[in-house]
Amino acid sequence: MNKIGTVIRVGIADLNTVRAPDTIRTLGLGSCVGIVIYDEKKQVAGLAHILLPDSTATRQKPVNAYKYADTAIPYLVERLLQMGAKHSALQAKIAGGAEMFKFGSGSDLLRIGRRNVEATLGGLEKLKIPVIAKDVGGNIGRTIEFNPSTSELNIRKVNREEIVI
Amino acid sequence: MKYRDLSTFQLDVLREVGNIGAGNAVTALSQLLNRKIEMTIPSVNVVSFDEMMELIGGPEKKVVAILFRIYGDAPSNVFFVLSVEEAELLIRTMTNNPTYKLKEDIGKESIEFSALEEVGNIVTGSYISALSDFTHLYLQPSVPHLGIDMAAAVLTYGLIDISQASDYAIVIDSKVNSQGTSNMLKGNFFLLPNPDSLQIIFKALGLEENE
Numbered sequence: 394m395n396k397i398g399t400v401i402r403v404g405i406a407d408l409n410t411v412r413a414p415d416t417i418r419t420l421g422l423g424s425c426v427g428i429v430i431y432d433e434k435k436q437v438a439g440l441a442h443i444l445l446p447d448s449t450a451t452r453q454k455p456v457n458a459y460k461y462a463d464t465a466i467p468y469l470v471e472r473l474l475q476m477g478a479k480h481s482a483l484q485a486k487i488a489g490g491a492e493m494f495k496f497g498s499g500s501d502l503l504r505i506g507r508r509n510v511e512a513t514l515g516g517l518e519k520l521k522i523p524v525i526a527k528d529v530g531g532n533i534g535r536t537i538e539f540n541p542s543t544s545e546l547n548i549r550k551v552n553r554e555e556i557v558i
Numbered sequence: 559m560k561y562r563d564l565s566t567f568q569l570d571v572l573r574e575v576g577n578i579g580a581g582n583a584v585t586a587l588s589q590l591l592n593r594k595i596e597m598t599i600p601s602v603n604v605v606s607f608d609e610m611m612e613l614i615g616g617p618e619k620k621v622v623a624i625l626f627r628i629y630g631d632a633p634s635n636v637f638f639v640l641s642v643e644e645a646e647l648l649i650r651t652m653t654n655n656p657t658y659k660l661k662e663d664i665g666k667e668s669i670e671f672s673a674l675e676e677v678g679n680i681v682t683g684s685y686i687s688a689l690s691d692f693t694h695l696y697l698q699p700s701v702p703h704l705g706i707d708m709a710a711a712v713l714t715y716g717l718i719d720i721s722q723a724s725d726y727a728i729v730i731d732s733k734v735n736s737q738g739t740s741n742m743l744k745g746n747f748f749l750l751p752n753p754d755s756l757q758i759i760f761k762a763l764g765l766e767e768n769e
Contacts, residue, residue, distance in 0.1 A: 404608040405617075405714065406725065421617035421710025424718075444607075444714065444721050457725055493712050494625060494703035505718060534711025536618055551620055551707055552661070 400538070401440075403427075406460035408441035410472050411541055418538040422489035424506035426462065426513045426529070429486045429539045429546055430469055430522060432478035438541040439473050441465040446505075446512030462512035470520055483522045486546045486558060487513055488537050490529040506530065526558035564728075569602045571763060572730055575689060576600030580732030580747055582688035583681045587734065590680060591651050600732040600747075607717055610727055614639055614746060617710030622660075624678030625703040625715060628686060631695040631762075632755035635716035636686065637748040638678050642706070644745060649674055660706075675702045685747060693762040716750045723753045 398414035405425065411417040413436035419427050422442065431438035441459065448461035458464040474480060490510035510529045517524055528535070528548050536549045549555045564572075580597050588595040603613070611617040622645035628634040640648065646660040652673045660670070679702045690697040705712035720727050730749040751759060 404606075405611070405710065405717075406607060406721065421611065421708035421714075423707065423711030423714050425714055444717070450722065460721060460725070491711065493705045493707060494715060505715075534708035536708065 406444045410439040413542040416540045420536045422535045423493045426489040426509045427537045432482045436541045437476045439469040446508045466516040486526045488528045572602045576730035576732045579685040579688045583685040586684040598733045619709045621709045623705045623712040627700040630698040632758045634751040639746045678702045
């Protein structure tokens with residue numbers, strides 16, 4: 394039976410999970426990173442749209458776990474395991490982490506995109522989740538949509554061809 | 559200080575801050591383009607990050623944003639946001655080239671983008687100096703940073719500081735527009751004070767602390 398899936402939307406500093414045939418999407422990633430973790434066999438996936446690399450520097454209490462790479466990844470994994478995914482089957486695809494503005498040296502915003510990517514890769518490695526594909530960096534915004542039925546990540550950019558990783 | 563707890567009076571004060579800044583900016587823009595520019599009364603909104611993107615047409619709307627970081631007594635971020643068409647119109651007026659197409663220039667370094675940055679510099683500079691005069695605070699703007707892309711991709715840079723401490727931003731949004739004959743020019747100023755700066759601005763204006 395073919396069912397037409399709905400699209401689950403994930404906001405900024407937000408995360409959610411999805412089961413085939415639904416798909417999951419987040420819009421306008423700049424320096425933020427979209428982290429997709431999925432179980433290909435079970436056809437479940439989760440997407441986090443993180444804004445910052447590291448929750449330990451925050452002054453906010455309680456910490457919003459969805460906002461940081463280091464907290465969003467373990468949380469997302471836990472949600473997926475609850476949905477029946479197997480930890481050893483989990484894989485990841487990531488996109489984003491661009492530098493949208495050119496800041497001079499000494500700016501605290503320098504390389505925020507790259508720091509987000511590094512923190513994401515570090516967080517995934519810690520949980521032994523292999524990164525199957527990534528489209529990161531550059532100076533361009535990205536809208537991404539993941540389809541757990543095919544494990545394909547569609548990436549749309551302004552004035553560019555849509556790509557699939 | 560929690561954004562959600564701001565009183566009506568405090569929000570009014572911030573509206574006035576936006577009003578004074580934009581009023582000055584409009585004068586500068588008007589002189590620069592030699593045409594009449596109008597402004598609306600600024601809106602002050604406490605919004606989630608997603609809601610902020612909706613203020614300018616959604617996270618995927620293509621925008622031209624000129625970002626200034628403000629250093630000094632009350633660190634903040636200021637965006638001057640234009641649609642691509644508006645930015646193109648501004649460049650055409652500035653460079654006296656009525657056929658200029660901005661789309662073809664995206665991703666390149668061009669004299670036209672420099673012109674646009676300079677407009678942003680003059681206009682936003684007058685916005686910030688008005689704030690500085692009004693509050694007697696020392697506010698030092700950075701050089702302009704130009705970004706052309708999806709709204710969410712560029713505007714989240716203004717949220718990096720704020721998001722260290724909050725899931726909401728206070729957006730003081732002033733719209734300017736020139737009701738010309740055929741080509742109307744519209745722009746938005748977004749003033750995003752860092753969480754600690756809000757208290758400093760209130761104090762500078764003689765408001766009692768009421769946490």
